[in-house]
Amino acid sequence: MLASSTSTPITAIAGIDVWDGISHLGPTDLRWEVSASDAVIAQVSPSDAPSGDGLTLIPGLIDTHVHLIGNASSTRSDFLTWPLVTRPEEQVLHGLAHAQQALAVGITTLRDLSADDVQFSLGRGIDKGLVEGPRILSHGMVSMTGGHGDMFVPPGVDPSLRKPTADGPDACRALVRTWARAGASGIKIATSGGLLSDGDKPSWRNHTRAEIDAIVDEAHALGMLVAAHAHTREGIRIALDSGADSIEHATDMTDELASAIAAAGVPIAPTLLINDAIAERRVPVSDEQAASAADLVRSRDERFAAAAAAGVDFVLGTDANGFHVGFGDQLSEVRKMAELFGWSAERTLQAATSRAAAAVGRADSLGRIAPGAVADFVIVRGRPWEDIADLEPSNIVAVVSRGRVVAGALPA
Ligand SMILES: [Zn+2]
Incomplete structure (x- = not known):
């Protein structure tokens, strides 16, 4: 699923099911760009390679x-x-x-x-x-x-x-x-x-x-x-x-x-x-x-x-x-x-x-999975936009903040 090697920071995920902060997008290829102080989502596009691992991605x-x-x-x-x-x-x-x-x-x-x-x-x-x-x-x-x-x-x-x-x-x-x-x-x-x-x-x-x-x-x-x-x-x-x-x-x-x-x-x-x-x-x-x-x-x-x-x-x-x-x-x-x-x-x-x-006055940059938004997101086991019970600490697989994994690990 990961699109880059382990020796460089991961900046893309292919074929993950995305809910974008408003609605469900479906299988998506996601790419973000990391700068010295932050990371911004550069690409959100439909994927023809869905992972099928039951993991989904939502905004932080x-x-x-x-x-x-x-x-x-x-x-x-x-x-x-x-x-x-x-x-x-x-x-x-x-x-x-x-x-x-x-x-x-x-x-x-x-x-x-x-x-x-x-x-x-x-x-x-x-x-x-x-x-x-x-x-x-x-x-x-x-x-x-x-x-x-x-x-x-x-x-x-x-x-x-x-x-x-x-x-x-x-x-x-x-x-x-x-x-x-x-x-x-x-x-x-x-x-x-x-x-x-x-x-x-x-x-x-x-x-x-x-x-x-x-x-x-x-x-x-x-x-x-x-x-x-x-x-x-x-x-x-x-x-x-x-x-x-x-x-x-x-x-x-x-x-x-x-x-x-x-x-x-x-x-x-x-x-x-x-x-x-x-x-x-x-x-x-x-x-x-x-x-x-x-x-x-x-x-x-x-x-x-x-x-x-x-x-x-x-x-x-x-x-x-x-x-x-x-x-x-x-x-x-x-x-x-x-x-x-x-x-x-x-x-x-x-x-x-x-x-x-x-x-909080940050509609343009936070809370969305969209080009131009910051790369803050969570990978979850389940589909919390369909069943809110899935939004539970034991279902959190990885947390990405400013484009970097800060908790858990991205799926291999
Ligand atoms: Zn208070």
């Missing part, structure tokens, strides 16, 4: 919502305290371990939604080929004092350890600019409180409308997407009206909001497993966290199914942080999406590839 998956920095070792630690007692140099290594865990199951792009210099450095190191890892897109958080982002650091902590916050439209613009200068690819805001942050309440308003408008305007002016965290109805409405580019969680979405979101074409990261894990206390959480989550997920499943039927563009976004949801759990989340939304396997797989790529 994209998780649009993760938090890479957390304890990746097996040593027990407290979720909120670990980042405060671990040096940034060491945090990079834990982030790399998480990134590589996801890469091993075929997640070739991760978007970190509360990034700072640690994630920017990690992403650059991977981009430069120093270490193997997925593509990392990083959004810097613009939180108000006492907002969802700020509440991850408990009040008694030395102020020098707090993340930056911004109050007032001018300060909000300045923080967006600071993130742009540091290398962020986007901005994260919260339009409601959250579940995991200490003492936070989902019902709290986060930022005034004037502040949110300033953030969105400044981010867009600097070519950055805005991802808006929102659990409550009010928060979801504000996120939608403010022109945010994606809504994260949208847990309490009503039918009316779902119609408006579908009409606007704004993608939603449903973060199903993490909210279930907290509500069902599958991980150590406080009584307050479990009660808040249980409250939010109680009627979520029915409303999300209706929202999917109404055409809401749910994309893969797990909120994986290595504590509540692991970095190899993305495939479980995809299968859960199919079940909860009542989607076909193909529609579900689009949400983890081409549609996730569009959600």
Whole structure:
């Protein structure tokens, strides 16, 4: 099946059954070109030499919502305290371990939604080929004092350890600019409180409308997407009206909001497993966290199914942080999406590839098997676009990132 010798990097596969991120192509000859920093697909053409080995090829998956920095070792630690007692140099290594865990199951792009210099450095190191890892897109958080982002650091902590916050439209613009200068690819805001942050309440308003408008305007002016965290109805409405580019969680979405979101074409990261894990206390959480989550997920499943039927563009976004949801759990989340939304396997797989790529503003280069797209793909045993149950870690035969095999082995 392989078209080149073992002494030079493999840059072609002949006769493999391809699903291209949107639909099934059938037996295909694939060729890609490797440059110093990346690899681009050069040829995708029908093959008259189908392999018949039952292996198929799909684009690398994209998780649009993760938090890479957390304890990746097996040593027990407290979720909120670990980042405060671990040096940034060491945090990079834990982030790399998480990134590589996801890469091993075929997640070739991760978007970190509360990034700072640690994630920017990690992403650059991977981009430069120093270490193997997925593509990392990083959004810097613009939180108000006492907002969802700020509440991850408990009040008694030395102020020098707090993340930056911004109050007032001018300060909000300045923080967006600071993130742009540091290398962020986007901005994260919260339009409601959250579940995991200490003492936070989902019902709290986060930022005034004037502040949110300033953030969105400044981010867009600097070519950055805005991802808006929102659990409550009010928060979801504000996120939608403010022109945010994606809504994260949208847990309490009503039918009316779902119609408006579908009409606007704004993608939603449903973060199903993490909210279930907290509500069902599958991980150590406080009584307050479990009660808040249980409250939010109680009627979520029915409303999300209706929202999917109404055409809401749910994309893969797990909120994986290595504590509540692991970095190899993305495939479980995809299968859960199919079940909860009542989607076909193909529609579900689009949400983890081409549609996730569009959600992160990279429709032209990610999540597709097409000339000009990057050479990020996964070779799978089975046909996951026909049966989503085939999308399972033990069926992953090889993961190719930037044109190079980073897990498993290409079929001989
Ligand atoms: Zn998150």
